[in-house]
Amino acid sequence: MKLLIRHETRYQFRQPVTLMAHRLMMTPRSGHDLTLLTSSLCCTPTATFHWSQDVSGNVIATANFDRPTDNLQIVGQAEVEQCAPAWPVLLIDPAAHSYPFSYAAADLRDLGALSSADAIAPRVCQWADAFVAGVPTDTLSLLKDLNAGVLGAVAYRVRDEEGTQSPEQTLEIASGSCRDIAALFIAAARHLGFGARAVSGYLFDPDPISPDGGSTHAWAEIFLPGAGWIAFDPTHRRMVAANLIAVAVGESNQRIMPVTGGYLGTPDDALSMDVVVHVTQ
Structure with a gap:
């Protein structure tokens, strides 16, 4: 079955803060039972992405920001083909x-x-x-x-x-x-x-x-x-x-963790964080 995924994370700050680099792990892993068809990642304010893989083969996007902001929105979207059987035959040694x-x-x-x-x-x-x-x-x-x-x-x-x-x-x-x-x-x-x-x-x-x-x-x-x-x-x-x-x-x-990162400011500057995920056919 084909599935559409939309994963949005929103941060709100009391005043403009300087965002540090954010490590994003939001790209589904392709394998024998899952195929990644399309994927995209965007941030507001605009970020420059550096793509890499860690020792486990996970896809990592490091987002770097160039201006202070009082809010941050991270949106990852993907389309996958999921074909894992509900009752697989496990050929254990x-x-x-x-x-x-x-x-x-x-x-x-x-x-x-x-x-x-x-x-x-x-x-x-x-x-x-x-x-x-x-x-x-x-x-x-x-x-x-x-x-x-x-x-x-x-x-x-x-x-x-x-x-x-x-x-x-x-x-x-x-x-x-x-x-x-x-x-x-x-x-x-x-x-x-x-x-x-x-x-x-x-x-x-x-x-x-x-x-x-x-x-x-x-x-x-x-x-x-x-x-x-x-x-x-x-x-x-x-x-x-x-x-x-x-x-x-x-x-x-x-x-x-899907999103890790920080900002330069005081703890009181962080007002809220919201995560909204939609997974639909």
Whole structure:
């Protein structure tokens, strides 16, 4: 299916401020199940863009501004062809069918920090261990149980504050945004020995309550030999990439925020920020 995406971010300031360079990650990632047909990015006031890719292959536009302003508008638009099946056949390597398994040495080197369990809080480790009913067990069933089980411990809530809660904090307060829920799932998966990465992008809702038909979203991907990167969306207890449009992948949500930047002025100069996203057929 073809999808149209419009992502607008607006900032209002109390007085003209000098905008610093802004790092924008708003271009969908092409892959075997998603093709980027067209894309555009514009800013008001006018910006000069420098285009690059980061170590994960994400497309980055660095916007530079040449005059003070009391407002900033960033609009990204794209048309994509999304063909991810709702019920894919996952050809997992037989050696990885049963958990626990070991990644090949070459895969483990490439995964690097994406498979590191360092600094994961003991409470998160204990919570993750509870999903392992016995050893050995079926790998995909374990991941499905973990994906479905996050909402058993955490309630979804809209959270307008910037940043991501720590997985331990999300368990402690038993609530979080989609990016908080995804971060908890990723930490638990890494503790269990899986390669996992954060994904930011858009969710298309074919039966929307509001006319927007979509929103910015955060989820996770797990690397399984043979099948590759598999999408897990613990916020909706869903697996695979149907109705998901990935923009960026990385070690953590902090590395893949759609808009990052600053200004020269005082904290009181910032009056408001609004984000409006439309994802439609």
